Amino acid sequence: MELVKKVVAHFLKDSPxxxxxIDRGMQENHPETIFLAAHSLKSASTTVGAMILADMCKELELNARRGLISDVQDQLARIESEYRKVVAALESYINLLGQD
Structure with missing residues (x-):
């Protein structure tokens, strides 16, 4: 269980x-920054089982790779909303593990 806690802690620390x-890449109109951050967040989300978040990041990653970043603000808002749900679920899970 310690490994699970470490993986989750790493996700919670690095994901913000x-x-x-992603936001910086959007502000600077820099698709490569968006792509790299979305790719990293997608991988981390997959690792902790946050598949909806991973799929959202994959969509953003593909759009950034194609240079299609006009919808980044909307995509980022949806990602942030899903991220908050994931954080709440992971924190709850870690708390349950701590009770054992």
């Missing part, structure tokens, strides 16, 4: 940086 990098 990845989301901030």
């Amino acid at each position: 940086v990845r989301i901030a990098n």
